[in-house]
Amino acid sequence: MVGTFVFILAGPILWAIQLTAIYGSQSALCAAGIGTSSGGGNALVLWSVVIASLIPAGVATWAILAPAASYRLLAGERGDAAQWGFLRGVMRLLTGLSILAMAYAALGAVFLPECASLR
Amino acid sequence: MSTTEEKKLPNSGPRPEHELEDLKRVWATPKGIRLVTAVNNTVIGTLYIGVAFLFFVLAGVLALVMRMQLAVGDNTLVSQDLYNQLFTVHGTTMMFLFAVPAVEALGVMLLPQMLAARDLPFPRLSAFAIWAYVIGGLVFFSTIFYDLAPKGGWFMYPPNTLTEFSPGDNADFWLLGIGFIEISAIAGAIEIVVGVLRTRPPGMTLAKMPIFAWAMLIFAAMIIFAFPAVILATMLLEIERAFGWPFFSAELGGDSLLWQHLFWFFGHPEVYIIFLPAAGLVSMIVPTMAQTPLVGYRLIVVALIATGFFSFGLWVHHMFTTGIPGLSLAFFSAASMAVAIPSGIQVFSWIATIAAGRKRFRITVPSLFVLGFLFIFTLGGLTGVMVAIVPFDFQAHDSYFIVAHFHYVLIGGMVFPLFATFYYWAPMVSKKMLSERLGKWAFWLMFIGFNVTFFPMHITGLAGMPRRVWTYPSNLGWDVLNMISTAGAFVIAAGVLVFIIDLIRNFRFGEGGAENPWGAGTLEFLPNDVYSTRSIPHVTSREPLWDNPDLPREVEAGLHYLPNAPTGGRETIVTSAVEAKPQYVLQMPGAGWTPFLAAAFTAGGFLLLTIKEVGLGIASGTLAILLCLLWTWQLDKPSQGEVDIGGGYKLPTYMTGPNSHSWWAMVVLMLVASALYISYFFSYLYLWTVSPDVWAPNGSPAPPSLVFPVGSAAMFAGGSALMAWLGKRLPEPNVRTPGVPAGLVIAALLLGGGVALEILGHMQTGLDPTASSYGAMVYMAPILTGQAAFAAIVMCLFAGARHLRGGMDKQRRVTFDNAALLYYYTAAQGVFGLVLIHGFPRLIG
Numbered sequence: 026m027v028g029t030f031v032f033i034l035a036g037p038i039l040w041a042i043q044l045t046a047i048y049g050s051q052s053a054l055c056a057a058g059i060g061t062s063s064g065g066g067n068a069l070v071l072w073s074v075v076i077a078s079l080i081p082a083g084v085a086t087w088a089i090l091a092p093a094a095s096y097r098l099l100a101g102e103r104g105d106a107a108q109w110g111f112l113r114g115v116m117r118l119l120t121g122l123s124i125l126a127m128a129y130a131a132l133g134a135v136f137l138p139e140c141a142s143l144r
Numbered sequence: 145m146s147t148t149e150e151k152k153l154p155n156s157g158p159r160p161e162h163e164l165e166d167l168k169r170v171w172a173t174p175k176g177i178r179l180v181t182a183v184n185n186t187v188i189g190t191l192y193i194g195v196a197f198l199f200f201v202l203a204g205v206l207a208l209v210m211r212m213q214l215a216v217g218d219n220t221l222v223s224q225d226l227y228n229q230l231f232t233v234h235g236t237t238m239m240f241l242f243a244v245p246a247v248e249a250l251g252v253m254l255l256p257q258m259l260a261a262r263d264l265p266f267p268r269l270s271a272f273a274i275w276a277y278v279i280g281g282l283v284f285f286s287t288i289f290y291d292l293a294p295k296g297g298w299f300m301y302p303p304n305t306l307t308e309f310s311p312g313d314n315a316d317f318w319l320l321g322i323g324f325i326e327i328s329a330i331a332g333a334i335e336i337v338v339g340v341l342r343t344r345p346p347g348m349t350l351a352k353m354p355i356f357a358w359a360m361l362i363f364a365a366m367i368i369f370a371f372p373a374v375i376l377a378t379m380l381l382e383i384e385r386a387f388g389w390p391f392f393s394a395e396l397g398g399d400s401l402l403w404q405h406l407f408w409f410f411g412h413p414e415v416y417i418i419f420l421p422a423a424g425l426v427s428m429i430v431p432t433m434a435q436t437p438l439v440g441y442r443l444i445v446v447a448l449i450a451t452g453f454f455s456f457g458l459w460v461h462h463m464f465t466t467g468i469p470g471l472s473l474a475f476f477s478a479a480s481m482a483v484a485i486p487s488g489i490q491v492f493s494w495i496a497t498i499a500a501g502r503k504r505f506r507i508t509v510p511s512l513f514v515l516g517f518l519f520i521f522t523l524g525g526l527t528g529v530m531v532a533i534v535p536f537d538f539q540a541h542d543s544y545f546i547v548a549h550f551h552y553v554l555i556g557g558m559v560f561p562l563f564a565t566f567y568y569w570a571p572m573v574s575k576k577m578l579s580e581r582l583g584k585w586a587f588w589l590m591f592i593g594f595n596v597t598f599f600p601m602h603i604t605g606l607a608g609m610p611r612r613v614w615t616y617p618s619n620l621g622w623d624v625l626n627m628i629s630t631a632g633a634f635v636i637a638a639g640v641l642v643f644i645i646d647l648i649r650n651f652r653f654g655e656g657g658a659e660n661p662w663g664a665g666t667l668e669f670l671p672n673d674v675y676s677t678r679s680i681p682h683v684t685s686r687e688p689l690w691d692n693p694d695l696p697r698e699v700e701a702g703l704h705y706l707p708n709a710p711t712g713g714r715e716t717i718v719t720s721a722v723e724a725k726p727q728y729v730l731q732m733p734g735a736g737w738t739p740f741l742a743a744a745f746t747a748g749g750f751l752l753l754t755i756k757e758v759g760l761g762i763a764s765g766t767l768a769i770l771l772c773l774l775w776t777w778q779l780d781k782p783s784q785g786e787v788d789i790g791g792g793y794k795l796p797t798y799m800t801g802p803n804s805h806s807w808w809a810m811v812v813l814m815l816v817a818s819a820l821y822i823s824y825f826f827s828y829l830y831l832w833t834v835s836p837d838v839w840a841p842n843g844s845p846a847p848p849s850l851v852f853p854v855g856s857a858a859m860f861a862g863g864s865a866l867m868a869w870l871g872k873r874l875p876e877p878n879v880r881t882p883g884v885p886a887g888l889v890i891a892a893l894l895l896g897g898g899v900a901l902e903i904l905g906h907m908q909t910g911l912d913p914t915a916s917s918y919g920a921m922v923y924m925a926p927i928l929t930g931q932a933a934f935a936a937i938v939m940c941l942f943a944g945a946r947h948l949r950g951g952m953d954k955q956r957r958v959t960f961d962n963a964a965l966l967y968y969y970t971a972a973q974g975v976f977g978l979v980l981i982h983g984f985p986r987l988i989g
């Protein structure tokens with residue numbers, strides 16, 4: 026039962042993990058001044074954002090491509106077909122949206138100095 | 145219908161005469177003064193929504209006063225100080241006493257009907273939550289009359305709200321009053337989660353659930369994760385104000401931005417907490433008005449879930465101008481864009497549904513309000529995307545542009561759907577429908593008035609007028625715009641007045657209203673009485689009333705499930721969460737005084753504490769706890785054996801373990817507690833990131849010797865082991881042994897002892913919570929665990945007492961199981977706290 030809900034919510038959960046990881050590591054590294062250059066850039070932050078985004082996005086992509094396998098992993102036996110179609114459809118759409126949201130967030134790290142205030 | 149088809153129905157007719165009389169008797173609404181003891185969802189739901197509407201009117205009157213003051217420059221109608229109180233009470237009342245309660249009320253009122261359940265699973269809990277809200281809310285609002293109202297705005301930022309700048313009790317009324325109302329909202333949310341997941345009719349799988357039920361499920365889940373953050377914030381601020389623990393004072397290592405983080409972690413989801421149920425209502429009304437199934441049901445479910453999640457990832461967009469690193473802003477700006485997508489999906493689904501049914505689409509009062517909603521909300525969404533762009537926000541921040549934006553979203557997104565709801569669902573609880581003629585007047589006055597009031601504010605804001613100013617010099621070119629806004633506000637008021645006249649003329653509480661007047665497809669329009677539907681239908685589609693026009697007749701004739709009251713009390717069917725397979729029959733409590741009295745004394749306790757009557761406050765709180773115990777003592781009815789609900793289902797009448805509704809409620813409660821603790825964890829780490837070099841400050845005492853945390857952890861672990869051991873050895877029914885209560889008392893002592901030992905350890909080193917934010921945070925961990933421990937201890941003792949009175953044994957063990965669940969949770973949280981405090985940053989930092 027809980028597994029079914031985790032299955033539906035897989036995408037948003039991965040998105041939450043990504044946001045926590047990138048915001049957490051960026052805030053902590055910048056606050057502690059670890060690796061920050063004089064211009065406010067910080068390669069450590071950049072790499073942690075990239076890694077913390079690629080892993081959840083990868084898992085999410087796998088869930089979209091292999092819904093049956095991920096369902097088995099999380100919830101076990103499948104119910105009737107109509108129900109399954111609904112669960113799978115909702116999961117895929119949600120995960121797709123989540124990947125988009127992850128990409129939006131990660132893009133910032135490519136363009137902006139990692140630790141500088143904007144003004 | 146032919147007889148062969150009739151055979152497939154769960155029960156056969158005609159039903160014995162006495163069944164209907166039994167149902168009527170069991171579910172009868174108490175009369176006269178005893179009405180306050182009622183727990184029926186239609187009765188308390190109507191009270192709930194009525195009081196929420198009252199707060200809308202009251203806060204609206206305050207808005208009119210503000211608009212009168214702002215009509216012309218250099219006005220002196222109200223003083224600056226009163227103006228501060230006015231916008232604070234207006235904003236706070238609208239958000240906490242009107243918007244959230246109103247949608248929660250609709251949940252209580254409509255969900256059981258939509259799910260064809262006899263009631264929500266914890267009727268007394270809803271009654272308690274509602275009375276607490278009514279009493280607490282009225283007292284909070286009345287502070288505006290005694291110059292006692294808070295002045296810090298609806299988000300009460302420190303340092304402005306610290307004692308230094310806000311002396312007196314005003315701010316405390318906000319902190320304790322609103323903190324208390326939130327507890328009531330959480331109680332309601334627990335009810336809604338368990339209700340939606342477990343009291344659906346047989347056959348209503350997740351894929352067949354009405355959209356409103358989805359919306360309320362997500363709404364409740366969001367409350368569960370969002371409200372604890374602001375509860376923690378109000379606790380910290382109140383503790384700082386009362387005892388001087390410097391969580392928010394920069395000179396002692398605190399940070400006022402911590403408040404903003406905690407507040408907006410709640411505050412942004414709050415906006416969607418208000419909007420999602422309203423969107424759910426629209427998704428119910430649109431298909432009926434267009435006589436077409438909702439286009440994109442699955443997409444709407446996705447949109448609701450996605451909004452619910454993403455809305456937790458944008459709180460920092462309220463803090464764009466606080467000097468946070470640019471990249472952090474980008475993360476949250478990104479989420480703010482992402483959250484706009486699902487809202488867009490919903491808007492397109494509604495438009496597509498209307499388009500698909502355009503030949504049949506009826507322009508009624510509900511559809512007018514829905515169309516008004518679409519127009520206004522979309523505009524509010526557009527300005528929302530504008531202010532989510534960081535550079536634009538730097539310009540618009542704290543100006544009237546923001547006031548315009550959020551009124552477009554809030555009034556468009558919530559008030560208009562609410563009025564649609566009033567007209568659409570009134571026949572469910574009223575003998576007469578509301579008037580289409582008056583309703584159209586109300587709509588046009590409100591719609592035109594709204595745009596006249598708030599559209600000019602965009603321009604006023606861009607012209608530079610800041611929000612929250614009590615007056616402005618007449619020579620800045622803001623006068624005309626403000627005068628227009630004020631005129632518009634009175635037009636809105638006229639619209640609301642017309643609606644009230646309509647209510648007075650046509651709303652008559654009671655059964656026997658028009659049956660399915662709009663031709664809707666969902667279950668709440670089945671024939672209804674005090675017991676909800678006569679029998680609980682077997683559901684095979686999303687619009688059962690459209691697909692089976694005979695359903696009302698079948699249900700009314702008692703041919704579906706549970707057409708009677710087999711245990712002689714109130715009951716409903718509990719089904720599985722995903723597939724909605726019948727699992728057991730839940731025996732529910734009926735009317736009683738305890739929820740009302742407990743709520744009154746809880747509210748009393750909080751209010752007495754606010755005005756620093758500590759002794760009386762504690763007495764009142766203790767009374768409230770005793771009343772709660774009295775109330776729970778009457779719950780957990782013993783098994784009545786198996787009952788036949790029809791359709792070949794013979795269901796048990798008592799359930800324990802992960803299938804039982806009380807287990808679910810406990811798990812949800814634990815989620816609330818952990819959300820509170822995670823907020824604390826965040827705050828602890830946050831204050832460290834703000835000033836890692838002075839955390840702990842130089843000269844603070846060394847950490848206590850490891851004996852203390854290790855001893856404390858041992859007590860937690862030992863107590864948990866004891867509980868597990870006891871759980872396996874509960875005696876058979878009718879066997880009473882003093883060993884059970886003795887074991888429970890020892891477990892309780894261990895839990896309390898573990899918390900006390902941790903506090904003692906720090907006290908013994910001389911760490912002073914008022915000297916630094918570090919010290920304050922260190923003591924906060926065991927205090928939070930102590931709170932949970934207090935509840936767990938009370939429950940342990942309660943279970944022990946019940947055993948002695950023959951109410952708890954190996955079979956009837958729900959009171960024990962609940963205590964044990966909370967016990968394990970508390971112990972785990974305690975151990976986590978020990979590792980955090982003793983390990984970081986002092987050990988490894």
Ligand code: HEM
Pocket residue numbers: 204207208210211231232234235236238239243296297298299547551554555558559597610611612613633636
């Ligand atoms: C019905 C017509 C309404 C009018 C004429 C109105 C008018 C106003 C005015 C004049 C202010 C103060 C602006 C300032 O000085 O900064 C204000 C603030 C506010 N309003 Fe309304 N309002 C209305 C309805 C609502 C509703 C329905 C809600 C929420 C559901 C709401 C939520 C707020 C909030 C949160 C604030 C901010 C308070 C603060 O600055 O702390 N209002 N409104």
Ligand SMILES: [Cu+2]
Pocket residue numbers: 411412415458459461462
């Ligand atoms: Cu926001």
